[in-house]
Amino acid sequence: MRKSIILKTLIEGGNISLAVIDSTEAVQEAMRRHHFTAVAAAAFGRTMTASAYLCSWLKGENSSLSVTVNGGGPGGKVCVAGDSSLRMRGFVEHPDLDLPPRADGKLDVGGFVGGEGTMTVVSDDGTGLPFTGTSNLISGEIAEDFSAYFLTSEQRPTAVALGVKVKDGKVLGAGGVFLQPLPGAGEEAVSFCEREIGRFTHLSSLIEEKGAEGTLRMLTEEPYDERRLFFRCHCSKKRAEGALLSLGRRDAEALLEEQGQISVHCHYCNTDYIFTKEDIKRLFGEEA
Ligand SMILES: [Zn+2]
Known part of the structure; x- marks a missing residue:
């Protein structure tokens, strides 16, 4: 095309x-x-x-x-x-x-x-x-x-x-x-x-x-x-991580508890960034 x-x-x-x-x-x-x-x-x-x-x-x-x-x-x-x-x-x-x-x-x-x-x-x-x-x-x-x-x-x-x-x-x-x-x-x-x-x-x-x-x-x-x-959207896994980090460990872990994983959605390009329990641990550091 x-x-x-x-x-x-x-x-x-x-x-x-x-x-x-x-x-x-x-x-x-x-x-x-x-x-x-x-x-x-x-x-x-x-x-x-x-x-x-x-x-x-x-x-x-x-x-x-x-x-x-x-x-x-x-x-x-x-x-x-x-x-x-x-x-x-x-x-x-x-x-x-x-x-x-x-x-x-x-x-x-x-x-x-x-x-x-x-x-x-x-x-x-x-x-x-x-x-x-x-x-x-x-x-x-x-x-x-x-x-x-x-x-x-x-x-x-x-x-x-x-x-x-x-x-x-x-x-x-x-x-x-x-x-x-x-x-x-x-x-x-x-x-x-x-x-x-x-x-x-x-x-x-x-x-x-x-x-x-x-x-x-x-x-x-x-x-x-x-x-x-x-x-072309400017979202990325990195930016989604940034959004999670600004949410804070406590809220992120509560979401994780509730849903099993966390999905960060970008409206602008309809992309979902999925974070598992392991991803959250890696993001915030091992110690909860
Ligand atoms: Zn996007």
Whole structure:
């Protein structure tokens, strides 16, 4: 499978930033780990793809951000976190919830997420002073919700198209197109973005057929920058040990007594780290 990538360039005489993302492989990896239904994969995949775009603007090695979409729908919250190296991770609250497709055949992401609520973005540039932006959801379909976020929270009109296509448990195409006028670009650039984004209503099929470069080439012949993006959690057995150590010996031993072993769960990638009695002894030292 093609690697997940983001391509970025400037178009229209340098007035508009264009980004195209092929996130097919990353969404497939998230689906494999979380056992998503098709509609859950689409809700997560669209959110993760737009979050990766946000991450691509992060400056500094230790910057990161998280996005929470809370629309009150039956699928629950969608949470994504990522960093400036475009390593993305996250989950949906009800990954096994299924819904019938909409009348037009598309996955019912709006029905899954719900359209009554907020999107919250917390970004941290590594200085320990996180910035929080919140906007009201428009529909829960994610693309227009991110557009609204860019406009109300960052005062930057941004045209967004997102798509995820799933068949028989396999992600066939997933990605995003983002058109953002640069500051001072003028009304003409804004209407250009609004008009041109309309060509990407079947984005998941375009990504499946043409990939990111072929999709970008629908708008420009300009050279572009390319970066990899990943679904990759930063949890590890070592970090799980750290969580247990901060819990303390007494509580750890009580849990062990109760359950026979201790399982430390990472929500972000659905991994369980199992600790046996021997592991706990080794961790805290022999003497109880
Ligand atoms: Zn994890």
